[in-house]
Amino acid sequence: MESYKIYLEEKDMPTHWYNIQADLPMPLDPPLNAKTRKPAGPADLTPIFPEPIIMQEVSQERWIEIPGEVAEIYKLWRPTPLVRAYNLEKALDTPAKIYYKNEGVSPPGSHKPNTAVPQAYYNKVSGIKRLTTETGAGQWGSALSFACNFFGIECVVYMVKVSFDQKPYRKTMMQTWGGLVYSSPSSRTSAGRSILEKEPDTPGSLGIAISEAIEDTVTTPGTKYSIGSVANHVLIHQSIIGLEAKKQLEMTGDYPDVIIGCHGGGSNFAGISFPFLQDKLTGKKDIKVVAAEPSACPSLTGGVFAYDYGDTIGTTPLFKMFTLGHTFVPPEIHAGGLRYHGAAPLVSALLNHKVIEAVALRQNACFEAAVIFARAEGIIPAPETSHAIRAAIDEAIKCRETGEKKVILFNLSGHGLVDMFSYEKYFAGELLDYDYPKEAIEKAMKELPV
């Protein structure tokens, strides 16, 4: 038996991130200023992002150097292991080779610090002392608290009330790294106060939390805002996942036939797949690349490719993306990180050009796959990640039927140790097995801004 884990040494960690914009077969539709409907420029973003982030957001450069201070923090957990899932292959009796990239080894437990660390760094070098953000399930707020701690930046997290109350572990993780966590809606912002006045018992929503974070940002000197997915600069930072995986696979002599990531806003999916997609876009390799999304919130498989707001209440510029409509509120599923109405513009453009594919999956099937994985490989995956695992297992089962020896690579975006409540519900048979919420999507589609 060969090694299970393929390690890169710290000295062999990639020195540059990859920016897929340099290799796109088509120019990306620009974001539009929501009022003028004209292309939004860097100036539209200055109130909330520092200059280096804005420059990355619009950059066409293929390779962007990873700053030394960021690399030093990365090395606390990176390079992450690539693992050959021998035990899963055996459990599935498949001739396929299955590899997974384990991003769950970061201290906050997911891929999110890959972008939180450089964002905190670029804010620090821009003289920013305070960052705000929102968090739903808690993975992103944890990652940003973790990252800000290393650069002496105060991290203010607006956490959706229902998560704040139901996920005290996540809140305490953020506090351990020095984050300040507020239940949203809060009385700290006028947006929060007006909601609380109308509806004191509201469970909150990601849309409200974003509004509070942005209001806090633009009304507090020395403060900027930080986003955990969707934006181009986030996807650039996450490319470290795929760049490492590529080096590690080279060490084995294999190249993936199929690459899979779960999909919410698009950051971990882009992270694992974009560095390989460079080979597809430049005609060097043919790869099947699959985004696995929840059927309860199927932006890629059930949405339209249109201009829409990035947030639920319509304060951001308009982005050309696959969307279910910004007013769509997804059913409550345990993969909280995948409950987003839209998709990253870069992922959307690639899907629209049929460079990638998407599949929508139900909760029970995903948790079933997660338990198969946990019993074979040991690691209990995050509910979000279970979507990638379901899709990977389905590919491996197809190989069992056809006899094909495909190489399947998926991203283990995070572990599930702080999400065991969702497994409890699964074992109790209490998970709601949502399929496409057609009527709600149709209603939201009518409220698209363009």
Added chain:
Amino acid sequence: MESYKIYLEEKDMPTHWYNIQADLPMPLDPPLNAKTRKPAGPADLTPIFPEPIIMQEVSQERWIEIPGEVAEIYKLWRPTPLVRAYNLEKALDTPAKIYYKNEGVSPPGSHKPNTAVPQAYYNKVSGIKRLTTETGAGQWGSALSFACNFFGIECVVYMVKVSFDQKPYRKTMMQTWGGLVYSSPSSRTSAGRSILEKEPDTPGSLGIAISEAIEDTVTTPGTKYSIGSVANHVLIHQSIIGLEAKKQLEMTGDYPDVIIGCHGGGSNFAGISFPFLQDKLTGKKDIKVVAAEPSACPSLTGGVFAYDYGDTIGTTPLFKMFTLGHTFVPPEIHAGGLRYHGAAPLVSALLNHKVIEAVALRQNACFEAAVIFARAEGIIPAPETSHAIRAAIDEAIKCRETGEKKVILFNLSGHGLVDMFSYEKYFAGELLDYDYPKEAIEKAMKELPV
């Protein structure tokens, strides 16, 4: 900057465990049959352990081969990284070099699977289909459920009721790996039923849970019992920690001046230190080796070296060990894994011979150290592990004062992600800062059996 993480490759993982009994300066006092007070032989253990485990328990062989099937499961997470804590050194402004061995990377999150996996294996090859155990904080029950899953053994865990109710995440982790978890006292055993009759609202205790597990074992055909600490065979299996650390430190050219592990029953402390103690016992090196225990349950610093029962209600043979008296019930502290009245006989004998040292620490000081560590190194440690970190930080601060460039090695026995409730209490200032519970200890001492 050199590498933070020092990896061993899977092919360089140690092939044998180390048994310190071969190098002891004195013979170990034998366990006594509680009724006859005569040395207990292998036959005393046959009702609860399979033969290969009993042979290891009494073995004097220095090196014991790790079976191939065990090594294959180990490789899912082993070798674990040894990490140079550059950021912690910087935060403490110390000239000391601090290394930690990260056992938190195992899927259950601690060092416990190092012995759970071989125990499950040896039971499997002995034809055993079912293993019982008890768990308090939940780390051990998780590890044994994880291990049994790989060998097709049914794992039955009696979980102390108060933990079962307050730590649903742990319970669900065990179920994810296929473990059957019962709240103890349960109505499944006569021991459980008699307690429930007298005291229906009892919070349970580790002592009761042990009794239930052992009763289940001896009354159910094809069933054996598995123990997570204290016993010689457990300490042998845990030697993999220190053996790997030794190889990894060799790669850096450093050798530890001080080695620290937290101490409950003794398994992770022995794991990190015994392979280095071989060098001390054979006169090759002088090392300071420190067991860090909670001041609320100070068996090593506040107990006596005497024969006592291994369990609270007196069903086991008598072991010569440092003990607070088997009837001593430690105050409730969040380091649940360190709430044990005794200490491993091997650790006890070494302390009695002044080969090792011990220190008792309070909860708040330990959590303070844990937060310093989390903010410097990223990882949030388990409450148990925080004791080792406090002791390591204290050594490093001493070096700052004296200017000594000591090499400090400690065992990061587990992460704290499933124990964030304890951090919440710490931040809220609600931790009880127990010191030696003198009266309770004096009372228990009077009830020593010999």
